[in-house]
Amino acid sequence: MRYSALAIMRQVLKGHRGWTPAWRDPEPQSSYDFIVIGGGGHGLATAYYLAKEHNAARVAVLEKGWIGGGNVGRNTTIIRANYLLDGNQPFYELSLKLWENLEQDLNYNAMVSQRGILNLCHTDAQRDAYRRRGNAMMFTGSGAELLDAEGVRAMYPFLNFDDARFPIKGGLLHRRGGTARHDGVAWGYARAADQRGVDIIQNCEVTGFRIENGKLLGVETTRGYIGAKKVGVAVAGSSGRVMAQAGMRLPIESHVLQAFVTEGLKPVLDGVITYGAGHFYVSQSDKGGLVFGGDIDGYNTYAQRGNLPVVEDVAEGGMSLMPMIGRARLLRMWGGVMDMSMDGSPFIDHTGIEGLYFNGGWCYGGFKATPASGFCFAHLMATDRPHDVATAYRLDRFRTGRMIDEKGVGAQPNLH
C-alpha cells in the first residue's frame, strides 16, 4: 500500500478499516543470503539498501526486542553534517543528502525538518575552531555561516547574553541540519524494507555465531539456528556483548546517555541550539516539548537509565544558556546505551571472520548517520569493498595509528 493523500481519503470512506500492517511478521527461514543483527535505525537501513541498491533478495533483520525500542527511538533527534575531519565530513554530508530525500524514497513521513543548528561559541579560540570547521563543511557543500553575538541575538533573543559567566561570542550556523522523528525513521525503513521482501523478525535474539575454519556459517538465536552467507552486526550499545560471542574484543565501551523533555509549550525555539561552554543541546518538538540532553553518565553500563548527577549537570547547562527553561516542567527523562568508541568515530568494517561484518561505535551521533551508515554498510556487505566515504571507519585504526579524533581530545570515551 502506498501512503498518499488519496489513500487517506479512500480510508476515510471505508471508516479507516482498510489499513494494512506496516510490515509483515514472518517466521524465520532456515537460511538467508544476508542477515542483519539489530533492528535499530542502522540495521533496518542496511537491510533496506541491500534490497534496494544491491537487489539482495534473501535478507532478514533479527531484532531481540521490537523495532524502534533501542537508541533509534530514544535519541534527541538531531541530524547534521557539521564535522571537521576528512574521515567524517564527507560521510555525514552523504547522510544529510539521503535525509533530504528520505521521505520520498521511503514513502513515509519521518518528519525530517531542516530547521538549522546553531553551535554557540564563548571564547575567541572556540570561534577560530568553528571558522575552521565551517570551512571544512563548505568544502563538502554542507553549508556553514559564522554569526557574531548580534547575529545570534537576532535569532534567539531569549539566550543569556547579559548576565552569563561564559558570554556568547557568536555561533556556527548549519542551516541544513535539524531534526527528524526518531522512531518514525525506524518504522519508515522497516516498512520500505519489508515491501522489498526483507523479513523483519522481532523477538529474535542472536545468542551465538556458528563459525568453522574462520568462516561464518550462521547464527544461533532464541528462535533456532539460522544459516547465512553474510551477517552484519548493527546492535549499537550491545556491540561488545554480541561481538564477544564471535570471540572479538572491540575498542568500544557501553555508557548510558540520558535525554529529557518538558511539558508542551507554545513555539519558542525554531531551531537546534548547542551550548559551547558546557554540554547541553536543545530543540523543540512538534508537540511543543523542549527536548534536551547533555553528557553521558561516565561509567560503563548496559542499563537504559541514568543517575542524578548528570541530570543536575544538564539542568545547570540549560539554566546558564537560557534561564527561562527553569520555568518549564520536566515531563519525562530516559536513557539509552551508547556504543562509545575510543576516538569518538564509528566503525563500518569487515572482521577477521569471513562473512562477518561490523557496524558500531556511533557514540552520541549515530542517529544522524542512520541513512549513510545503512547505505555504506550495505555496500560493504554486498561488494566486500568499503564505500568511498567510509574508508576510514576501520577496526584496525588504533593499531595503525589512524584514529579519527574529531575533537582532538584523545582516546577516552567520556570526552567524545
Ligand SMILES: Cc1cc2nc3c(=O)[nH]c(=O)nc-3n(C[C@H](O)[C@H](O)[C@H](O)COP(=O)(O)OP(=O)(O)OC[C@H]3O[C@@H](n4cnc5c(N)ncnc54)[C@H](O)[C@@H]3O)c2cc1C
Ligand atoms: C538519549 C540519546 C540521545 C541521542 N541523541 C542523538 C542525536 O540527537 N543525534 C544523533 O545523531 N544521535 C543521537 N544519539 C545516538 C543514536 O541514537 C545512536 O547512535 C543510534 O540510534 C544507534 O544506532 P541504532 O539506531 O541502530 O541503535 P538501536 O536502535 O539501539 O539498535 C540496535 C538494536 O540491536 C538490538 N540488539 C541488541 N542485541 C541484539 C541481539 N543479540 N540480537 C538481536 N538484536 C539485538 C537492540 O534491541 C536494538 O534494537 C542519541 C542516543 C541517546 C541514547
